[in-house]
Amino acid sequence: MKTQAQLEAENAQLKARVQELEVLNKWYEEQLRLNRQKQFGSSSEKSQRDDLAQLNLFNEAEAERQPFMAEPDTQTISNQRQKGKRGESIKHLPVEVIEYTLPETDQACPQCGQELHVMSKEVRKELTIIPAKVKVIEHVSYVYSCRNCEKTNIETPVITAAAPKALLPKSLVSAEFLAYIMSQKFINAMPLYRQEQEFKRLGVVLSRQNLSNWVIKGAGLLDPLLAILKQELLARPVLHADETTLEVLCEPGRPAQADSYMWVYRTSGDTNRPIVLYDYREGRSGQFAKDYLAGFTGYLHTDGWNGYHKVEDAGVTLCGCWAHARRKFKEALVGAGTKQADSPEGIGFAYCNQLFAVEKKAEQMTPEDRHELRQKESKLIVEAFYRWVEACWANTLPQSLLGKALTYVQNQQKYLLAFLADGRIELSNNRAERSIKPFVIGRKNWLFCNTPGGAKSSAAIYSLIQTAMENSLNPQAYLEYVFKQIQQQNDIDVGKLLPWAKEIPESCKMLINGS
Incomplete structure (x- = not known):
């Protein structure tokens, strides 16, 4: 027979075990709900339309088709014409006019036989497209000599008509x-x-x-331009940084499956000359960021990864990301399976949303006015938020999703509060995340780079393309212009090729801004 003390001890052990299992079961439930949300639900940072675009890859036409509607009456059509908005989205396109007239033999009134006159015109517009077409251009340079010198002199001058050099030596590419x-x-x-x-x-x-060789060699032609862009970037007072994985198959001394990284560094919203630069590195060490940003002093937005602390030692102030904090509370809210605003997960999420609501009001403000607004409103929200975090932490399991969210904001408190110091600092690092997204989308299609040279070339081309787009340039037209200038000039002034240079022709600019 067990004694009373033994039974009490065994009961205590069983209660502790039950509590452990309850905690573990809650954790599994959170992970299940969160994974279901990630797989089937909409993201808190995506619009409903973004989700539909992803889900409707195969039934896009059916999803976008509008329900059948009755034809508008004459008055409605008249009002629409008066507004003059029909065709607004295509007014910048070139127009080819095809006119349809009656043959002269039919320009007589069928009733009285008198000559008809033009009363009005009916105009119908339609879009057409010119498909890609490949052709060969032969550059023929005539060579001249003097017949008289051929007959009378020892030397005969030979003159060749000037022609543009090849963009890449011994290559067909234009x-x-x-x-x-x-x-x-x-x-x-x-x-x-x-x-x-x-x-x-x-x-x-x-x-x-052949295509790969052209791309890699062509990227090399852009090095002088990218060097100037990097100088400009490092001179700015506020930057953003982010990184993502990249598989490079043939890296010396490394297995093919080893992860390399593509880093992105970009300007903030405080400039009308945005720059986005990518940098391929074989790892994720913070030393890579420190090396790249050598000479930069100012504010650097990051996502909270501790590798960036190495940059902090070099005269850089790190700024945290409230979007990451909000995302973690959102995940906790999903994992808890509740939509109650008064739940701990809901309260944390609401605090973050309040900060973003203040930023919405400050969008068009000067940095000075934005700083003043933050001191009046955002600072009070942040102070209340961290008092709540301190109180909430005592009753929260560290390994739960809520516990992880609270741990994140506690560890990142110094960096999350940085935005209160200067109106130029942004509330999140979303700007860098948006810039890394085009690379991530491309990676899903081409999966990997074959060599480090290919990865470096990709970084160079992405840099120029994304910088061009940020400056409202048509990237293909801009690349073509840059290559033509390089091809035609031996001693080119690279500063005149910068995306904001006044020498950039109108043909390189986007017809619809932001398209």
Whole structure:
């Protein structure tokens, strides 16, 4: 028979075990709800339309089709014409006019036989497109000599008519063609092997090896321009940084499955000359960021990864990301399976939303006015938030999703409060995340880089394309212009090729801003 003390001890052990299992079961439930949300639900940072676009890949036409509606009456049509908004989205496009008139033999009144006159015109517009077409341009330079000198002198002058040099020595590629290949891969995420197939359908046999060589060598031509952009970037007072994985198959001394990284550094919203630069590195050490940002002093937005602390030692103030904090409370809210605003998860999420609501009001303000507004409103919200975090922490399991959210904001408190110091600092690092997204989308299509040289070339081309787009330039037209200038001039002033240079022609600018 067990004694009373033994039974009490065993009961205490069983109660502790039950409590452990309850905690573990709650954790599993949170993970299940969170994974279901990630797989099937909408993201808190995506609009409903973004989710529909992702889900409706195969029934896009049916999803976008509007229900059948009755034809508008004459008065409605008249009002629409008076507003003059029909065709607003296509007014910048070139127009080809095709006129339809009656043959002269039919321009007589069928009733009285008198000559008809033009009473009005009916105009119908339609969009058409010119498909890609490949052609060969032969550059023929005539060579001249003097017949008289041939007969009478020892030396005969030979003069060759000037012609543009090849963009790449001993290569068929032109500035237009190279800009097209780069745009297809780095904007439309079309891998070179698919482009190889597409060119074959156009009647041109080009191996992807040729295409790859052209891209890598063409990227090398951009180095002087990118060097100036980096100098400009490091001179700015506020920057953003982020990084994502990249698989490079043939890295010396490393297995093919080892993760390399593509880093992105970009300007903040305090400038009208935005710059976005990518940097390929074989790892994620904070030393890579420190090396790249050598000479930079100012504010750096990051996502809270501790590798950036190495940059902090070099005269840089790190700024935390409230979007990451809000995301963690949102995950905790989903994991808890509750939508109650008064739940701990809901309260944390609401505090973050209050800060973003203040930022919404400050969008069009000067940095000075934004700083003043934050001191009046945001500072009070942050102080109340951290008092709540301190009180909430005592009753929260550290390994739960709520516990992880609270741990994040506690560990990041110094960096999350940085935005209160200067109106130029942003509330989140979303700007860098948006800039890394085009690379991530491309990676889903081409999966990996074959060599470090290819990865560096990708970083260079992404840099120029994304910087061009941020400056409202058509990236393909801009690349073509840059390559033509490099091809035509031996001693080029690279400063005149910067995206904001006054020398950039109108043909390089986006017809619809932000498209």
